[in-house]
Amino acid sequence: MLDQLLAALNETERAAVDEEEYQVLQAVVDELPAFSHEVSQLIPILQEIQGKHGYLPRLALNMVADHVQTSIGKVYGIATFYNQFRFNPPGRNPIKVCLGTACHVKGGEILLENFERRLQIKVGETSDDREYSLERVACIGCCALAPAVVVGEKVEAYVTPSKVEGIITEIEVRNEMAAREQAKNDATNE
């Protein structure tokens, strides 16, 4: 099925499907049979795919349309209507800045700008090395701890603009340590 879909793409589109995306799509092909064929289950199906792979590759939408026997247009319509769905892979450290009322009043916007400046990406984008992605969310339910930012799974409370540097440094240090650990292991294994 996947090869069929790929064959239907034009040159540039096919080139855009890199090795990683191909893997994801292959996995989706394997997962699909477990899903319901009901059109009413469209949203849960998309949620499940995104939950597993972090995003919805374009061709996955085509596969889902085929699976529930509906038009591609309908699946695109749904996927774009709901804010939850994303179409490009998130970074390994997804950063979500809360811009709910309480966080907005406490300068959430400024935080977002600081992240943009520090990471050199705009909101909605993923860094080239896939390390970070930046998003805005509307209230994560921690308003009394505003402004709040979600880094990966962790909610950071009372984030002042100067904490932005610390948050990123923490991730960098963690990566650095992991890399060193890895190198050590590799060395001992040799």
Add this chain to the structure above:
Amino acid sequence: MTQQTNSPKEHLLVHAERAKERVKELKESPVPVIYVGCATCGRAAGALATIAGFEEVLKDNGIEARIEKVGCLGHCYAEPLVIIQNPGFPALLYQKIGAGEAGILVRSFLKDGSDPCYEYLIGALEADENFPTLMDYPRYLYENRVVMEHCGLIDPDEIDHYLAVGGYLSLAQGLEKGGEWVLDEVKSANLRGRGGAGFPAGRKWEIARKVEKTPKTVICNGDEGDPGAYMDRTLLESNPHQVLEGLALAALAIGAERALLYIRAEYPLAVKIMERAIEQAREKNLLGDDILGSGFSLEVSVFQGSGAFVCGEETALIESLAGNRGMPQPRPPYPAVAGLDGLPTVINNVKTLSTVPSIIRNGHQWFRSIGTEKSPGTAIFSVVGEVEYPGLVEVPMGVTLEHLVVDVCGGIKDGKELKAVQIGGPSGGCLPASLMETVIDFDSLKSVGAMMGSGGLVVMNEDTCMVEVARYFTDFTQGESCGKCTFCRIGTRHLRDILHSITIGEGKMEELDDLEEICEAVIKGSLCSLGKTAPNPVLTTLRFFRDEYVAHIEEKRCPAKMCRPLIAFYIDLEPCARGCDACVACCPTDAIFTTSNRKKAIDQEKCVKCGECVYACPPEYDAVRRVSPPEMIPDQGVKPLSETEKEKEESK
């Protein structure tokens, strides 16, 4: 094992007895029990690190203790919250317990029982002569916790904790007396929907009960889309079984066979906790087939919303359940008549359903004795913003805003002035200090242009710009409009654009009239309440804070000094301390430079007006100033340190 003749209540009592035994074991534990608030908010404040801290120090000191994860008490200002039940002491509530404090508590209090660490103590849960008790605090004294009674005190992952405090007894009673009786109780109680509009739940249920088509559905609306409210999340995370019990009672009252919990995607923990709760209730036959041997069956499942505010609207919610784009539909037909799959569907808010078990337990007369004649019961608010004690509060309907903000939540922080209270989120309004005597109930709030809405309440002080708040909400509703109605889609965009131009100092006076006109049109031309109420933040701020709009337009001045294009920062050379560079390190754009007299100044070209330097400057110098309009920066004759001087400085 169970006999045919056993009534639902008898069935339940078997579970309840066992649960009580287990909880008694916990309450009378010979080793200390440490309860840690682990709802989303607690975790955000570091509750999991607190637990790790406890575990480590307990182990190092060879002390045995039990750690229990509980939900949220709603005292957000004091998170992470910990309750310690140390044999020989009353249960004590502590605030702001991080890993470090956890260690101190273990060493000073649990190890030798000598020092209960008064410095972190809030008080004892029960009256005690040696300790202050919670009732000594206004928060506890004025609150009337009906729905939140057990929140933060029980483990949401343990159905036994709920059963031990009388959980599911109302359901058993309902099953014995029948759906009609449950319906009558809720109707007589005049329970009004807590999801915003205040429609009587009993009336809605009655409509659905009368329609003969089956299967019927009840849906718990946990979409909580107001971007500044979180009480539904807290109820789902802290007392999930109470929601399920209310859901089952509603199903019984209308004769529904299926029930759904619609929970927004941003609440993953709530989803997890609810799914587990459903499983546990099913195991005990409190949900599923032939509940407690009554013959009544109910299938419950969780559906995750996908992040669209409009899906909180009931017809849009149903559309999204059916796998469509969540667009509101014209009513009638009302969902109670023709909802999911064209069949009768009752949709109630989390709080509405959570209130039901207490009504069945205590009777409608009891319920009507709380609150006001037209709005009986309690109201739950998330009070956030500039108050001393932000958090979740449950007060009887009919108290004033003043009471809620000042008495219950400790008033405005840092001795500042209250400017406005934003109530009801994007559908609500901003009420000025002069309206703080307004009574909190469905009808009074509407009469002043606000709305109970979701129950989100943001308290604002003089540093918050009302034009900016109106712009913020309009930007939000504009982004969330489903686009079906031209007036909602285009009108909100116009509103947002005008408000935006005002906040950047490009507004014109005649646009104020335009705003009002567009608001009128949007109200008239919108199908659902998203559009109909979207103008509320604009209209209330125009009405109560018109002078702020005028200042932005005519003087290019933001009175709250919040709108960044209209403000500037500078350093007052007089108090700025020579040799200090606290502000330099914090500036994200390196905008602060050293002046020729070795003080600091801000390069306006580079400054992005983040305000960090204001906080970084030590209070004893307090040298950074914020002004509006930007031309207010005085000429202090600052010059950067010359290159040669800089070199000299560096070589030192």
